[in-house]
Amino acid sequence: xxxxxxxxxHFYRGDKAIFEGVNIDIHRGKITAIMGPSGTGKTTLLRxxxxxxxxxxxxxxxxxxxxxxxxxxxxxxxxxxMGMLFQSGALLTDINVFENxxxxxxEHTQLxxxxxxxxxxxxxxxxxxxxxxxxxxxELSGGMARRVALARAMTLDPMMIxxxxxxxxxxxxxxxxxxxxxxxMNEAMRLTSIIVSHDVVxxxxxxxFIYLLSGGKVIEKGSSVQLKxxxxxxxxxxxxGLPDGPVPFxxxxxxxxxxxxxxxxxx
Amino acid sequence: xxxxxxxxxxWGLNTFERLGRAHIFLFQVLTGIPGLAFRGSLVVQQLFYxxxxxxxxxxxxxLFVGMVLxxxxxxxxxxxxxxxxxxxxxxxxxxxELGPVVAALxxxxxxxxxxxxxxxxxxxxxxxxxxxxxxxxPIRRVISPRFLAGFISMPLLAAIFSAVxxxxxxxxxxxxxxxxxxAFWSQMQVKTDWYGDVLNGVIKSVxxxxxxxxxxxxxxxxxxxxxxxxxxxxxxxxxxxxxAILGLDFVLTALMxxx
Ligand SMILES: Nc1ncnc2c1ncn2[C@@H]1O[C@H](COP(=O)(O)OP(=O)(O)OP(=O)(O)O)[C@@H](O)[C@H]1O
Ligand SMILES: [Mg+2]
Numbered sequence: 001x002x003x004x005x006x007x008x009x010h011f012y013r014g015d016k017a018i019f020e021g022v023n024i025d026i027h028r029g030k031i032t033a034i035m036g037p038s039g040t041g042k043t044t045l046l047r048x049x050x051x052x053x054x055x056x057x058x059x060x061x062x063x064x065x066x067x068x069x070x071x072x073x074x075x076x077x078x079x080x081x082m083g084m085l086f087q088s089g090a091l092l093t094d095i096n097v098f099e100n101x102x103x104x105x106x107e108h109t110q111l112x113x114x115x116x117x118x119x120x121x122x123x124x125x126x127x128x129x130x131x132x133x134x135x136x137x138x139e140l141s142g143g144m145a146r147r148v149a150l151a152r153a154m155t156l157d158p159m160m161i162x163x164x165x166x167x168x169x170x171x172x173x174x175x176x177x178x179x180x181x182x183x184x185m186n187e188a189m190r191l192t193s194i195i196v197s198h199d200v201v202x203x204x205x206x207x208x209f210i211y212l213l214s215g216g217k218v219i220e221k222g223s224s225v226q227l228k229x230x231x232x233x234x235x236x237x238x239x240x241g242l243p244d245g246p247v248p249f250x251x252x253x254x255x256x257x258x259x260x261x262x263x264x265x266x267x
Numbered sequence: 268x269x270x271x272x273x274x275x276x277x278w279g280l281n282t283f284e285r286l287g288r289a290h291i292f293l294f295q296v297l298t299g300i301p302g303l304a305f306r307g308s309l310v311v312q313q314l315f316y317x318x319x320x321x322x323x324x325x326x327x328x329x330l331f332v333g334m335v336l337x338x339x340x341x342x343x344x345x346x347x348x349x350x351x352x353x354x355x356x357x358x359x360x361x362x363x364e365l366g367p368v369v370a371a372l373x374x375x376x377x378x379x380x381x382x383x384x385x386x387x388x389x390x391x392x393x394x395x396x397x398x399x400x401x402x403x404x405p406i407r408r409v410i411s412p413r414f415l416a417g418f419i420s421m422p423l424l425a426a427i428f429s430a431v432x433x434x435x436x437x438x439x440x441x442x443x444x445x446x447x448x449x450a451f452w453s454q455m456q457v458k459t460d461w462y463g464d465v466l467n468g469v470i471k472s473v474x475x476x477x478x479x480x481x482x483x484x485x486x487x488x489x490x491x492x493x494x495x496x497x498x499x500x501x502x503x504x505x506x507x508x509x510x511a512i513l514g515l516d517f518v519l520t521a522l523m524x525x526x
Contacts, residue, residue: 050400075398079402089398093389104401107408203510 299411318420333435355454357436366429375508386487421476
């Protein structure tokens with residue numbers, strides 16, 4: 001049985017459909033990548049899985065529980081077993097790096113200080129920021145902040161981690177290290193990982209399964225080998241990052257020439 | 268015409284919806300308060316930010332308001348040869364009205380706006396969402412301690428405001444204008460009623476503390492998560508708090524001293 005089972009998911013922002021009938025299975029112990037053009041709703045999907053947004057139709061089951069039918073306390077119990085790396089990092093700005101990583105431990109356990117220290121330093125070591133532990137979040141670069149957030153997402157040893165764009169803002173070396181780290185963690189800790197990313201090459205390298213989303217639907221799914229062989233032009237263009245092809249770069253709306261020729265908007 | 272009515276209707280709906288959200292929010296905040304019994308340090312920390320850091324403002328303002336009361340009161344009373352009653356005038360004005368009201372207005376400007384901006388920024392930088400995903404309820408962890416701290420601080424600040432104000436009135440009355448100090452204090456003690464005046468003033472400041480902190484936290488929590496949204500929310504906190512304080516003051520005064 002898959003860890004996460006999404007069935008017939010519909011979600012709207014006002015009149016705009018973000019998802020229209022999406023089905024996704026995320027299998028235990030595997031790395032699943034969710035890819036798609038900017039603005040298709042990948043972050044929205046993660047928030048739906050985490051129970052922060054409510055679908056208009058359809059169900060999301062995590063570990064056999066329907067996320068949106070849980071009571072407040074059951075949802076919070078479930079979230080203890082989910083880690084999430086926010087696109088922005090979402091670090092608490094009034095405490096330093098060490099305390100940020102220690103935050104979930106302090107909130108949910110009664111561990112002695114010495115053990116907390118060891119745990120935190122271990123996680124910070126893994127992301128290469130052990131010696132940055134006394135810095136405040138405002139003093140970190142974007143890439144560093146995201147690595148701290150990654151360390152924080154791992155602290156409670158969850159059953160799954162959702163990574164929202166973990167690789168953006170990383171130099172080639174830390175990118176390689178992070179790709180490795182996510183891959184190794186998944187094996188060593190028997191984690192289930194969901195990666196949302198635009199870095200097709202790096203993600204395809206470690207992902208066991210890939211979903212391509214666009215226009216509110218799953219366009220294609222399969223292993224990276226299958227996707228690379230896909231006959232769909234759309235998939236080929238996206239995986240190779242070609243500028244021309246069926247994937248729209250522009251947010252949908254009237255055509256540019258129509259816009260230029262419609263002076264009635266000018267007041 | 269139709270458009271005006273429509274927008275009026277929309278405004279009405281939005282207002283009532285917001286009011287509804289504010290009450291649900293208050294309910295959630297209040298249910299988080301018992302749990303704070305085990306998290307005393309969170310409240311103490313907020314007492315410092317909300318209460319102690321407003322202390323200097325309250326102290327200075329209280330002193331000056333009291334001194335002005337002393338001057339103005341003396342000028343009026345002296346015409347009737349009643350300058351001995353200056354102590355009563357100063358203490359009753361402060362304890363019944365100016366203490367709770369002015370302290371609450373200052374509190375809204377100093378602590379309320381800071382609370383709104385802080386919560387609003389935490390929301391716009393996804394810190395609150397981040398906590399939710401770490402299975403930490405942001406209302407219980409962040410909002411409830413601040414609410415309790417505001418609720419506790421306000422009456423204390425109002426009491427300090429009144430006390431310092433009375434002292435300021437005494438400084439001017441006795442030190443500058445030569446009112447007899449024995450008469451000043453004894454008349455004050457005789458004419459200021461413990462239940463009728465002091466307690467009613469305290470009740471007012473408790474109500475103001477509750478309302479101002481509620482408004483400030485809700486505006487922050489409900490703010491549109493952009494810099495403009497947070498800025499507007501902060502302004503709204505000060506404006507709405509001022510309306511609420513002055514309006515409630517009238518109602519409470521009518522109820523307490525009306526008959
Ligand atoms: N709070 C909001 N209110 C209204 N619309 C929103 C809101 N948040 C997101 N959207 C819309 O939902 C759509 C999906 O947003 P989302 O952030 O999930 O995209 P994404 O796939 O994560 O994009 P990116 O790769 O750029 O991060 C976007 O078109 C956006 O306009
Ligand atoms: Mg996103």
